[in-house]
Amino acid sequence: MALEAKLSHTAAMILQALDAGFVYGFSIMEMTGLPSGTVYPAMRRLERDELILSKWEKQAIADAEQRPPRKYYKLTAAGWSTLQASRRRYPLLERLIPSESLQTEEARSL
């Protein structure tokens, strides 16, 4: 719980963006509007605190698409529970960045 209480709004936005399917640094920057100098170190700290995991894409996939391999991030179980706590603390978070499940529900209702 101590970790949850310390989570900043920036970190909460990044967790929310990851949950919403934005799984690499530049897309998180695009979604959240946070600058690169904030997003990448924040993700490193979240990774250090084991709230997110990172994994380099396979070289073969990148080669097939003729681009450099990129680093993908995903939430851990601890990260997921921290995000739930953050959503309670920052109620507007889900409205700012709708999560994948919410987007699917909205699409269905339409």
Added chain:
Amino acid sequence: MKPSFKPVFSAIEAGLLCCAAQFVPYGQRADWLREWQAELWHVRQERAPMEQLSWQAEREIASFCLGAFQDAFCLSHYRWKLGTLLTALHGTATQCLLMLFAVLAVSYGIARFSPGVCAERMLSTRLQRPGLILIQNAGEASTTIAPQQYLAWKSHRHSFFDGFAFYRVAEESIQPVSGNGSAPKEPWKIAQASSNLLALLGLPVRFATAEPKGSNDLPDVILSESFWKIEFGADPQIAGRMVRIGQRRARVAGVVAEDSWNLPGKVGAWLLQPDSALAANGDGFIVAHLTPAGKEKFWAPVMQITEYDQDDSGPSFLGYNIDEWQPGSWGIYWLGIAFALISLPAVTSVSLGEYSLNPQKTSWGRRLYRWSFFSAKIALLLPIVYFSTLDIAYIRTAHYSHSSADIQMLSTFAFFLFGLRWALLDHRQRCPVCLRRVEHPVEVGLASRTFLAWNGTEMMCMGGHTLLHIPALPTSWFDAQRWLYLDTSWKFLFVGSGVG
């Protein structure tokens, strides 16, 4: 066809990311750089997918690249504390080169602002004018020459000489005409000289003024440095002051270091007189400068000079070579370097250890890196020795002197000899893989001595690459140090050492 600026911008952006990566701790640098580069590719695809140039897109891409610096500085918040930085640098090749750079900067700074070194540099370009001889009478009764002889030689053109000057030494009182200077207790020796003497000798005159001389002007007097210090308290405003020499008045036109005066007679001042005034004085010495043809014909320590008259007999003179060998600071420096190189095998082994004999083949790049580092150390050592020895030689004096040259010679020899020794010893104890100094010396214990018949010391690379074995007693089968390359099974010992 419009030129494409994209490759230029791409190169600048890649350069920015590489620069930013230098601020990231070594262990994480490659990962960060790889991620930035991957992300940059996507940023570029997103912002500027077409070939045409868009300043707005380039600005956004540049701001992404500049964000990499913020990333790197953010890491410093919890990674780049001074202690951590020093720990990361400890024992590395970078630390060694940085220290050498610091020493070089300090020694150059002192040399740059030291008045003695500046005077020496000025002197080395102007002092020793080659081809000068001192002409004396060959007769046994007196070695001096009448001023009329000087005037006669000067009035004619010669194929072997292109300049003559005259001086005689006299003991006269010299004192300031006005001001706070008091009369000297003892008379000083004055050189009554032709006005071109110092110019012919090529002696640099300090505080010389470029005032034009009028026809009614007083004769100039040049003071020796010791006279200037004793009688005028080293007053820097000395130029233009009036002094009285005997019954005459003269104007001070500058100061000359007497160390650079190597002609007969220790003098306190040089009274520069017109030729007409010299003729009325007594005998003295003639200084002459040889033309290239004269040097080719006469050049020797002592030259016989005979002036033939109409009946093929005339007075004989002796010309003494006063063109004393002065190698200058560069000459002294290179001489000291050469002596040190010759003496090096006497103080240490010139081997670099077992680098070339190790069974594990190292890549050419790694070998080049090692040799580049060693060359960089020597390249930094050379100017350090030059500037620091000049600092030592001229720290107590503000002008050139023979004793300073001797000090420079000795210190160049000693500094370069022991500097080379240090460079070799240092290189022998650097890990061939990462060039970090090996540490934690362990002396092999009694058991090994007894059962393995091996005495020596083991040292370890903190990067976990190598172990260095140094035999305590060289034997026929183990006479030089050996490197043991560690495999990956040793890695667990070095986890968390912070060394890459």
